Amino acid sequence: MKYRPADYAEALNATLSGLKAGEEASVFKNFIQLVEKNGDRSSLPKILTEMESLIAKKEGGRVVTLEFAREPQNAILAKMKKEFGAKDIVNVRTNATLVAGVRITIDGEQELDLSLNRRLRGMFKN
Numbered sequence: 001m002k003y004r005p006a007d008y009a010e011a012l013n014a015t016l017s018g019l020k021a022g023e024e025a026s027v028f029k030n031f032i033q034l035v036e037k038n039g040d041r042s043s044l045p046k047i048l049t050e051m052e053s054l055i056a057k058k059e060g061g062r063v064v065t066l067e068f069a070r071e072p073q074n075a076i077l078a079k080m081k082k083e084f085g086a087k088d089i090v091n092v093r094t095n096a097t098l099v100a101g102v103r104i105t106i107d108g109e110q111e112l113d114l115s116l117n118r119r120l121r122g123m124f125k126n
Contacts, residue, residue: 002038002039002040003038003040005043005046005047005049005050006050008031008035008040008043008047008050009047009048009050009051009053009054010050010054012027012031012047012051013051013054013055013058015027015031032044035047049063052089053107053108055089056087056088056089056107059087060087061085061086061087061088061089062084062085062087062088062089062106062107063088063089063091063106063107063108064084064088064089064090064091064104064105064106065090065091065092065093065104065105065106065108066080066090066091066092066093066102066103066104067093067094067095067098067102067103067104067105068092068093068094068095068098068101068102069094069095069096069098069099069100069101069102069115069116070094071094072092072102077092080102097117098115098116098117099115099116099117099120100115100116101113101114101115101116101117101118102114102115103115
């Protein structure tokens with residue numbers, strides 16, 4: 001890895017902030033070519049995560065990740081999304097390793113684990 005994902009994200013964010021409408025496509029194309037040229041293609045998901053975090057912070061929001069054991073019902077998902085602000089970016093993922101329940105992560109730092117796995121680990125700890 002030539003550069004950290006955070007460095008790429010900051011550079012892309014700075015470049016995008018000074019653009020006119022319609023110029024984004026060429027910047028993204030050039031950015032991806034640069035990342036590939038540097039041999040950092042495998043870091044693209046991390047770069048996008050960092051970019052998402054920068055955008056949320058710039059807007060005064062947070063990045064919230066909701067991990068469910070299975071695909072959540074629309075009513076439950078809508079109710080949970082209401083709990084977060086309009087400026088927050090809410091990502092929903094399924095994670096089969098959870099067995100049941102939900103795990104909520106805010107800005108990659110704070111975590112609320114309401115999964116069955118956490119309860120089972122707690123029950124069988126000595």
